[in-house]
Amino acid sequence: MLEKRTLPTDFTEMLPRVSEFRRFRRVFFSRRLVVFGLIVILALIVTAIFAPFIAPYNPYKMDLSRKLLQPCREHILGTDSLGRDTLSRVIYGTRTSLMVSVIAIGIAGSIGMTMGLLAGYFGGITNMVIMRFTDALMSFPMILLAMVVAAVLGGGLKNVIIALGVGMIAPYCRLMCGQVLSVKENDYITAGRAIGASNLRMMLGHILPNCFPPLIVLLTLMMGTVILAEASLSFLGIGITPLTAAWGSMVNDGYKYLLTHLMLSFAPGLAIMLVVFAFNMVGDGLRDALDPRLRGTL
């Protein structure tokens, strides 16, 4: 039934090939602060992976004969009340922070985005139920929510991660839902329906890929928030056991010695600040680089 026909072709002058990747790179690396943030994050990851090789001492080893030393040549940042080397603890702290935040965001992101996708795509009752649920979640400040969950589940690293994860579901869900609603308005979604694509294909093949940019930005920005939240929780004494090297609890421990041994709180505090700042900068840079309005420009 289909005859092969060759029609006059107009492939003169395609528009010049615009590489999304090149443009992304150009915008992303255009701000020095963003690049700085990226370097810090890379340093963080490297430190976390190679902690045993970088840290001068075992962070758990207690040596009461060397407690509360001021910064000196053998202990660059001094020691804490149990004789543990502060520098080593800060270094190992990167592991805790990274692990907690990555897993917590992983949980929050995957649950939140799935809920948002379903709520946005199906609308109606599904939307209403899911939105009311997130309303409930959002009525608690995140730290408070995390505290409640941690208190209910008990202490321990695993439960802290769950607690933080739960606390962050709502923003992902909301953002995803909003994105889905706006993407749904586009003709190419109607086109998909007109072809006869199944709901699953629509959601995973068309809607999700077009919702990613703002969600990736949120992901990075929340990393900073989570690290801070974890630090707050451990500062408040919830969750992390005192033996673990975690920045928040280190700040808490050093609190008592603030006037005499500044480094005990300052060092981990500085680490928190640096990492949170780095994630914020990178998130900012990502948001600019992924701006859909720039799409198609050089």
Add this chain to the structure above:
Amino acid sequence: MSVLLSVNNLKTWFKTDRGLVRAVDGVSYYISEREIIGLVGESGCGKSVSQLSVLQLIPTPPGEIVSGEVIFDGHDLLKFPANGPEMRSVRGGKIAMIFQEPMTSLNPVLTIGRQLTEMLELHLNMDSEAARERAIELLNLVGIPEAASRIDDYPHQFSGGMRQRVMIAMALSCNPKILIADEPTTAVDVTTQAQLLELMKDMVVRFNTSLIIVTHNLGVVARYAQRIYVMYAGRIVESGITKDIFGNPRHPYTIGLLACVPRLDEPRGRKLVPIVGLPPNLINMPPTCAFLPRCPYRIERCQQEPWPELRLIDGQHYTSCHVDTREK
């Protein structure tokens, strides 16, 4: 009939990341008293940019009016500073412009009455009572029903066609010498388009204003314009009185346009002859004729020489093409 506005060799260029865009590249035209002229071309040809340049409304950067003169009322408008008092008194007061999208041209948070009276107070120094009366008069003139009560309504309370009428009222409120209508009917239905164009024509006669219609619709200019300028890629490629342009088109682009538009009155069987290829890429254009890649009349000379200047054929009929297209 004296010449009101004379634009000579206007060039407006935009510097972008990708290169130089010569949006308007040596455009000259004029309009006399009580004339309706048409500026015809597709998107990207520079017709809107040229009008914005006359009123110095081009965002600078990235745009820049590189050269040219705009002689109006004895002065070269381009010599005045873009935001100075002279230009401000010209805009709206002496040369008025209406745009394609009435929703974005009207301020959504002000009543249309206020937007009208503002113009009257500014340009004609009317007091608020006189201005209001005049505003109601104008709304009646353009066919807004119940003008006296609707004057206090907001733009969103009007339909698209009504909003365009308000724009026409605003444009004509200060008795400008020239009205520029930039694609005034693209966003409205064809019956509304007919109403608005008839209205504009009546207003032009009544107010003794001249009208520049900027459009891509050949039918509109065939119906209303006395003279036409056909634009392509920033330049005028053909100009003349309407009957000459349609009856004896000489530039390949004009010929192409006329052949590719279906006409209501022709037999159905006629195959449309499209213009092959893509619209020109305005970035870093070569010096040769911009229509060259798409031109069925091209000859060796066209590849070697720069884009020809407009040459006189007959009477007022000019074309910027070497080739005598009558021979095909």
Add this chain to the structure above:
Amino acid sequence: MTPDDTLVDVKNLKMYFPVLRGLLRRKVADVKAVDSISFRIKRGETLGLVGESGCGKTTTGRCILRLYRPTEGQILFEGHDISQLPESKIRPLRRRMSLIFQDPFGSLDPRQSAGDIVGEPLKVHHLVNSKREYRERVEELFRMVGLDPAMVDRVPHEFSGGQRQRIGVARALACAPSLIVCDEPISALDVSIQAQIINLLQELREGLKGLTYLFIAHDLSVVRHISDSVAVMYLGRIVELTDSITLYENPLHPYTRVLLSAVPIADPFVEEKRERIILKGEVPSPLYPPTGCHFHPRCPLAIPECSQVVPPLREVGGGHKVACIRV
């Protein structure tokens, strides 16, 4: 006309959209987008649906494709009534009908390659058995619409408006449908490119036996050029239905005559001599349509009876149908 000839048979189609207000989302009114229309499209024919904004032509097209579920009425496609079928039963039918959109930018998923956009219907309906077959079919479709098959991996924003519309046409052809609904396929394109797409659609129709178009547009010149028959719509109803030659030579409905006179012709010699009927007023809102004949408040021929009686679409000879009591 045997029943086999008819591809689409629409009977008394109504599409009302409820207006919901309040916390409990109570229906307060209906937007009567389509208010009881009937027409037939024969196989291989092109029916043009023309009218101004708010007349219901786009909604009609979407109803036929079952992108909406009609409020009332029947839509017979290839003999079967699809008007109230559940989505699961409609889905396999979707390979027999497709849609070309107005917006060449928004109708293509910006994150898919052109080849995948065109080939997606093949995957959805499992029409190809191997990667090679898929690739071949996609390249064939590209060639059919005048695109270079080397461009299959490019993304939409690398193409021009006219080329993107060609991608849309290729996608519509992928499953070799019987019916293609063209919803204003050229209004967003430059004039010089419009002709390319119009010619493409005509050539495809000539080359592919049995391909039927429902061509929806507001530009009467284009609709007349490409269609065999034309239905003129006003505020949800069909006011005139006839073949395209008769429509121009002998328009009977007052609205059709106004519409024709409002379309400018690119010829100053013709324009000088033309009659111009300028309408008064504006199109009423479909929420509050006038009683009786929807056109009566603006009609130059209106009499008091026009506001009381809904004129039926009746035949006046030779397949020419008009909905007016004054004709």
